[in-house]
Amino acid sequence: MPKIRIAGAGIAGSYLWRLLTRKGMSPNDIEIVDPGSKTHCGITPCGFAITRQFYPLCREVGLDPQKYVVSIPGRSYQGNIRVRAKGYVLSIDKPAFIRDLLEGAKVLPSPSSATVARIIDATGNERAHIGPHSSDRLAPCIQRKVEFSKPAPIRQLPHHVGFAWVIPLEGNCAHVGIGSYTYDIETMKGIVAELTEGTKTICSCRGYIRVTGPILPLVRDNVWAVGEAGGLVDPLTGSGMVPAMVSAKLLTEHWDDPAGYEAAVMREYGWFRETQEIVRTLLETNEFKFWNFRLWKKYLEFSDLDPSIANLMNPGLMGTLLVNTALTLFQLPSVFQLLRSMKRS
Numbered sequence: 001m002p003k004i005r006i007a008g009a010g011i012a013g014s015y016l017w018r019l020l021t022r023k024g025m026s027p028n029d030i031e032i033v034d035p036g037s038k039t040h041c042g043i044t045p046c047g048f049a050i051t052r053q054f055y056p057l058c059r060e061v062g063l064d065p066q067k068y069v070v071s072i073p074g075r076s077y078q079g080n081i082r083v084r085a086k087g088y089v090l091s092i093d094k095p096a097f098i099r100d101l102l103e104g105a106k107v108l109p110s111p112s113s114a115t116v117a118r119i120i121d122a123t124g125n126e127r128a129h130i131g132p133h134s135s136d137r138l139a140p141c142i143q144r145k146v147e148f149s150k151p152a153p154i155r156q157l158p159h160h161v162g163f164a165w166v167i168p169l170e171g172n173c174a175h176v177g178i179g180s181y182t183y184d185i186e187t188m189k190g191i192v193a194e195l196t197e198g199t200k201t202i203c204s205c206r207g208y209i210r211v212t213g214p215i216l217p218l219v220r221d222n223v224w225a226v227g228e229a230g231g232l233v234d235p236l237t238g239s240g241m242v243p244a245m246v247s248a249k250l251l252t253e254h255w256d257d258p259a260g261y262e263a264a265v266m267r268e269y270g271w272f273r274e275t276q277e278i279v280r281t282l283l284e285t286n287e288f289k290f291w292n293f294r295l296w297k298k299y300l301e302f303s304d305l306d307p308s309i310a311n312l313m314n315p316g317l318m319g320t321l322l323v324n325t326a327l328t329l330f331q332l333p334s335v336f337q338l339l340r341s342m343k344r345s
């Protein structure tokens with residue numbers, strides 16, 4: 001009989017499975033359940049951009065990060081403005097990483113009838129076990145994997161509340177998508193169509209990014225939430241892969257200590273509540289309030305950068321933050337104007 005059930009074999013559930021089995025828990029004591037995805041790559045959601053924090057997290061579970069890295073862009077564009085990326089952001093083959101994390105696991109499509117002592121809710125957007133949250137917000141996203149005629153640079157096109165992106169993958173392939181509160185789905189589709197004009201489409205999918213910040217309690221009765229199910233995604237950038245893995249790690253470090261687990265998660269990601277507030281204020285009052293030095297410092301740490309003066313002066317990084325702030329703050333140009341000017345240049 002399994003002792004625990006991990007519901008969800010996304011990045012949080014799979015990483016947790018691997019951590020627990022490496023710590024000596026018998027695979028027979030863990031039931032891992034996921035209905036799977038019918039998408040081309042076999043997982044959902046399929047955003048593959050990650051920071052250098054991926055390297056130690058990958059090594060921590062005995063895997064070689066180089067096996068999964070598919071692209072390390074040297075430059076990035078905020079709209080049309082070029083900034084240095086210098087390897088701060090990379091993209092990984094997330095399906096391959098999840099497959100390897102799950103080595104030795106038998107993932108069930110639905111839960112068995114066994115009664116388990118603990119359920120880990122790693123079901124992402126669904127919160128299938130921990131339950132709904134009254135002020136939850138999910139931003140709709142659409143994405144395509146396409147093949148360009150030459151390698152595409154990494155690009156963000158911020159707009160009022162949300163942004164479109166181009167994330168280079170292997171060869172000439174890239175993910176092109178948009179997450180937005182400003183535009184409806186048809187407009188979002190139009191933007192992705194413009195960004196992917198002349199490319200070969202490999203697959204496409206839809207999803208949601210939680211724009212809520214950490215949702216407490218993370219532990220209710222015998223259910224423990226990890227990853228996006230616990231709201232652990234940065235509402236401003238939509239980055240959720242690193243927090244999913246880090247929260248799984250924190251859970252193993254506070255295995256029988258719910259209060260300790262919540263406190264550790266809040267120490268690490270409590271500031272997502274502030275970035276969530278920025279998104280809400282922008283949405284409700286049209287003001288973009290991002291003048292908090294402590295938050296800028298948090299973003300440096302989140303990007304695996306030491307928040308030293310040297311890095312605060314880093315033109316690539318500060319350029320990215322400043323250009324994004326300016327584009328969002330002054331709401332200019334709109335994503336459509338950016339598209340037009342990209343075509344002209």
Ligand SMILES: Cc1cc2nc3c(=O)[nH]c(=O)nc-3n(C[C@H](O)[C@H](O)[C@H](O)COP(=O)(O)OP(=O)(O)OC[C@H]3O[C@@H](n4cnc5c(N)ncnc54)[C@H](O)[C@@H]3O)c2cc1C
Binds near residue numbers: 126
């Ligand atoms: C379009 C898009 C692009 C993104 N791009 C990026 C990016 O580039 N970088 C980044 O860091 N983050 C990105 N994100 C966010 C990131 O993908 C998520 O935050 C991250 O995957 C969360 O991991 P998770 O394991 O907590 O949840 P998920 O990855 O959502 O995994 C949840 C799993 O639970 C399963 N499941 C659902 N219901 C049940 C159930 N009832 N029982 C059992 N299993 C269930 C699902 O099938 C899924 O496998 C993106 C999100 C979207 C939607």
